[in-house]
Amino acid sequence: MKLESLTLEALRGATKSFELKFEKNKSICIIYGENASGKSTICDALDILANGTLGSLVGKGLQFTTKYWHSTNRDPGDIQIKLVSSSSTWTAELVRGKVVTIPPDSRPRIAILRRHQILDLLAKPPGAKYEALRPFIAIEAIDDCETTLRKLLGSTRKDLEFAEAKLGENLIALEDLYKQAGSPKGSIVDWATAEAERDPEDQNQSISAIQNVSKLRQSLDSRLNDLEGAINRLETERQALEVAEQELTAAVDNASSSSEELTRLFQAAHQYFQINSQPEACPLCESREFVRSLPSAVDQKLQGWSVVRSALNKKADAQRSFEMSTSQAQSAKRYAVEAAKSLFKVFLKDWPDDLPRADAILELERKLSNSENDSDWNVRDLKLIDKAAIQVTQLLEPELSIRIQRRTQLQTVKNLLNQYRHNTQQQAELASLLPRLEKTHEILMEERRLFVDEILGRIAQRVGELYEEVHPGEGLNKISLELDPNKRASLDVLSKFPGTHDCPPGAYLSESHLDTLGICVFLALAELDGSGEVVLVLDDVIASVDEPHVDRIIEMLYTISSKFAHCVLTTHYTPWKEKYRWGFLKNGECQFIELGKWSWADGIISLGTKLRIERLREQLAEPLPEVSEVCATAGVILEAVLDFLTLQFNCAVPRKRTKPTLGDLLPPINKKLRQVLRVEFYDNGGSLSHTIQLGPILDKLDKLVQLRNVMGAHFNQLAFELQDKDGLNFAQLVLELAEAIVDAEHGWPGSDKSGEYWSNSGKSRRLYPLKQPA
């Protein structure tokens, strides 16, 4: 995967839309810019896409940084980031304070190291160091599983303790019951097992029979009470009937001479005397005798007949009540007989063998078993049965208590035995499981430690190798990363110094060395993935590295860049820019972007950075070149080329007092050397395309070199006398010489590894000879 473009909209310094185009086939992109030119904004954009965070604001005491993500002239919702690569396109937006990326389930893999993070891996406490390392080791999932295993281990231990405690309690409870039972022969558990096997139905039958007798007796009691009540009521009603009959007889006797017709007659007379209350004579016989008492005599006669009617009614009522009481008494007797019959049946037929039989039952059997028909039973018989039942109930009362207690005891033993068996099984299972869990946990911890140690060992070795590349022979190639065996997730970075072992690097290293070490640790970690899919981003991390080591760090970065999908390096380190412009970097592998001065109105500005030689070519290609400027550019380039050649061939140049001039540099390339000095050009397939002899160019330059001083170095009135074409001719010769030696893609031919010639990094040029001819 290679990056193709990154577009920023409204993010931090990108007040205007900014697009960074990555050149194809260049795996390293160096972004150069002064402070506050937008370098970190570019890294922030990649950070948001990959990690959903804006790392440049982390650790600055800001609690919620998202409100500071947008450009100050835009809204948070305007933020748009788009990264296009050869394999995918990712976008990110800020929606209600949260980063939303598309596609949602896939993010680019980007490892970002910023300046302020360099020392995190070295100077922070061991726990924090391990946290910084954790994402690179990437075994959190297994850590999570280890945590659940540890929880299970803890809960199993507790369960086992609990099961053992319960088992002890069960045994104590069984032992109590065993002792209550008189400590019979055999063990407690054998006894309990035998007890638990007893059929509780035996007890249940007796208990049920006793309870049934009690219930039936209560029923018989009740029925007998009813019967007695009914008999008493019948007697009362019988007496009431006799009284009513006597009263009726007396009333009838009083009114015996009367008849019904007479009654009607007297009623008519009564009505007549109501109207004629003082008759003068009897209306029937017209006699005047007794006429005054006649109305009262009629009333007396009528009253005598009313008593008879009343007595008749009373007698009829008494008769009905008597008949009803008779019926009730019969029913009460029938119910009482039925209740007695049930009891009698229990006593004589259903009596459990294990219950004692009362004497009263035997007597009862003797007296009543001969009755052909139980309906013959009279109240006395019924009372006999009731009496027997009372005796039996009293006799069985303690039996019932004993049997209920026995049944409860059996049930308790059974329950305890079941619990004992369950807890025994539980205890056995847990006792078997626990050592296996412990062994599993031990394996997990061992393998994890071994695995992490292996990774740490590899990282440490790689850190040492990388550090050795930058600081060769400084004796710090023995780095160790060690987990604290007594603490989880605690890491120490240790190093060996002459005369010391295992001491923290911070104790003896300078800040610059620590920075280098921090970068090496980060690079070693980032390399771990090894898939070639990770984009490496180093945000201004070499600022504090001292000058002699920068080249080596740059070289190291070139070397390891092949292990990453793409490397993006930002820097404000000026020599890096100049090295690029002079072609001293491996320009063929490297894209160099220079950021201009940031402004609120224009945002981040990307400038093209041109090679010096390219600039000279452009100056010469202008329709009306400014000769003094062209000569100045050509003079600087010629100095660089001659400096290179005289150093390669050990030419005698006076370098000690001041920087050599063109006059110092050109003559030492003598005639013999010029005769054999040539450059061969090779194409991508390794075939020789053409050769340029450098001697003739240098010879021509001998004649024109003074033009540089006259036309392109100082204000000199002599220049007024010279023709422009001579100056341009000088510049053209310098361009020919420089283009012959320096390949814009592959730099200068500085390698003598072939043993025959000098070659550049891409092997596109060969500079002959290897040494100055004798």
Place this chain on the structure above:
Amino acid sequence: MTKRETPAEVLAKRIGNRMMEENLLHPERADNFLSKLVLGKLKEGDWRIEIETSSKPSKPRKK
């Protein structure tokens, strides 16, 4: 092209092999166990089942 194993997969495999050597993981259940281990999805109950079933004989395969 074979898929490159993640660190978690490498470690999980080592743990699985050790557990099988110690009869703490039944070979027939290893794949399922390892996939859960790699994803961090082994709960307490899962661990218990794996360890308890590790010592039981394998089921006869259906023909």
